[in-house]
Amino acid sequence: MIDNKKISKFAISIVEDLQKNNFQAYLVGGCVRDLLCGITPKDFDIATNATPNEIRNTFKASRIIGRRFKLVHIFNRSELIEVATFRSGDDEANEGNLVTDQSGKILRDNIWGTLEQDTFRRDFTINALYYCPTSGKIEDHNSGIAHIKNKKIVSIGDPMKRFSEDPVRSLRAIRFSNKLSFKIDRDVKSAIYKKGYLLDNISNARMFDEFCKIFLSGIAEKNFNKLVSFNLNKYLILTSPSNSHFSQNLIKEALKNTDKRVKNDQSVTPGFLIAAMLWPELLKKSRGDKEINLRKFFRSMDQILRNQQKITAIPRKFHSYIKDIWVLQLKLHSRIGKQPYKTFKHPRFRAAYDFLLIRERASNCQSNLGDWWTKFQKNNSASQKQQILDLNEVSEENSFKKFGFQEELI
Numbered sequence: 001m002i003d004n005k006k007i008s009k010f011a012i013s014i015v016e017d018l019q020k021n022n023f024q025a026y027l028v029g030g031c032v033r034d035l036l037c038g039i040t041p042k043d044f045d046i047a048t049n050a051t052p053n054e055i056r057n058t059f060k061a062s063r064i065i066g067r068r069f070k071l072v073h074i075f076n077r078s079e080l081i082e083v084a085t086f087r088s089g090d091d092e093a094n095e096g097n098l099v100t101d102q103s104g105k106i107l108r109d110n111i112w113g114t115l116e117q118d119t120f121r122r123d124f125t126i127n128a129l130y131y132c133p134t135s136g137k138i139e140d141h142n143s144g145i146a147h148i149k150n151k152k153i154v155s156i157g158d159p160m161k162r163f164s165e166d167p168v169r170s171l172r173a174i175r176f177s178n179k180l181s182f183k184i185d186r187d188v189k190s191a192i193y194k195k196g197y198l199l200d201n202i203s204n205a206r207m208f209d210e211f212c213k214i215f216l217s218g219i220a221e222k223n224f225n226k227l228v229s230f231n232l233n234k235y236l237i238l239t240s241p242s243n244s245h246f247s248q249n250l251i252k253e254a255l256k257n258t259d260k261r262v263k264n265d266q267s268v269t270p271g272f273l274i275a276a277m278l279w280p281e282l283l284k285k286s287r288g289d290k291e292i293n294l295r296k297f298f299r300s301m302d303q304i305l306r307n308q309q310k311i312t313a314i315p316r317k318f319h320s321y322i323k324d325i326w327v328l329q330l331k332l333h334s335r336i337g338k339q340p341y342k343t344f345k346h347p348r349f350r351a352a353y354d355f356l357l358i359r360e361r362a363s364n365c366q367s368n369l370g371d372w373w374t375k376f377q378k379n380n381s382a383s384q385k386q387q388i389l390d391l392n393e394v395s396e397e398n399s400f401k402k403f404g405f406q407e408e409l410i
């Protein structure tokens with residue numbers, strides 16, 4: 001049923017090495033699911049009855065990671081494979097290794113178990129399939145194969161309990177249903193509605209990981225719409241109570257643009273999306289009487305990033321990227337003398353220009369500023385010079401203050 005040629009040779013060799021050492025070993029989770037759905041997996045996970053120390057001792061190039069959930073990373077020059085030990089997820093014989101908080105959220109789970117027990121700690125039946133590439137057999141203890149055939153996202157066990165244990169499963173259900181075009185089972189849907197609020201409790205680092213999976217995988221717009229329908233978007237994106245029409249358009253346009261880039265194999269960064277998503281808030285906070293108040297603008301940038309960080313972490317390396325894109329929006333307006341050349345040379349010019357086009361699309365702005373910069377990039381230096389002269393003759397309209405971003409403040 002599964003063609004081993006579609007599986008990473010390195011992953012297969014790890015399974016074989018574990019088996020040679022008398023351990024059980026299987027490919028598991030997303031890769032088996034994707035292979036059965038005709039999708040090329042992006043990574044391969046392995047499950048085994050070897051403990052992290054035993055795995056570590058079997059493979060030279062390996063490292064134990066995690067505390068909450070100990071795993072082993074095995075790597076070669078180009079690949080990294082995650083190997084997890086079967087867990088029982090059962091605290092009967094609690095050795096202090098399974099720890100939950102008052103809401104039932106699992107804080108630590110390092111109780112080893114059998115394959116069958118391991119299936120019960122996985123989130124959805126379609127994610128609990130274990131494939132042995134040596135025998136070609138799939139272990140399916142929860143009707144995962146049937147649910148793949150019926151295109152259904154079904155929880156393993158009571159979703160109310162499972163989503164309390166780990167609220168991120170709500171987001172995963174939404175993500176998988178869009179990725180695979182599967183229906184979300186009724187019980188799972190109702191658990192998302194009832195337990196979604198627990199996402200408030202999840203560390204911002206984990207939420208950032210999920211943010212990237214949701215918005216950088218080529219189906220960002222679809223994912224966003226479904227998040228909105230479950231009212232979960234607020235756990236990923238700082239949204240102000242007066243969510244304007246422009247702000248909604250801008251998010252949609254930025255997500256569309258990201259999806260298009262993924263489709264065309266162009267690079268995507270969460271920084272760009274975060275810059276777009278938070279822009280309306282920045283404008284709102286920088287509002288002067290009739291125009292943008294620059295002091296407020298610069299002061300608000302860090303404050304807004306800090307507020308977003310309460311929800312999803314934003315790794316340091318993206319901070320200056322985001323702020324550059326924002327500040328360049330002002331610079332793109334000012335086209336006097338040497339300024340356009342400076343702006344054009346800025347390492348973030350391209351991203352800032354892309355963002356300008358998105359802003360214009362989202363606000364139905366008639367400023368033609370995007371067009372001007374499109375021409376500027378294509379023109380030779382004589383024509384660029386003329387472009388600037390032509391502008392200066394028209395008026396001082398090239399001052400960003402004159403623009404006031406009116407269309408975007410409505």
Ligand code: ATP
Pocket residue numbers: 028029030031043045121122123124127128166168169213
């Ligand atoms: P993708 O990699 O496409 O996002 P995936 O299913 O492989 O999907 P991973 O996060 O790579 O997702 O996890 C691998 C496997 O580990 C899953 O298939 C699932 O069996 C299990 N798993 C991951 N996260 C959870 C979770 N929050 N709760 C329960 N099981 C999980």
Ligand code: MG
Pocket residue numbers: 029030031043044045
């Ligand atoms: Mg995976």
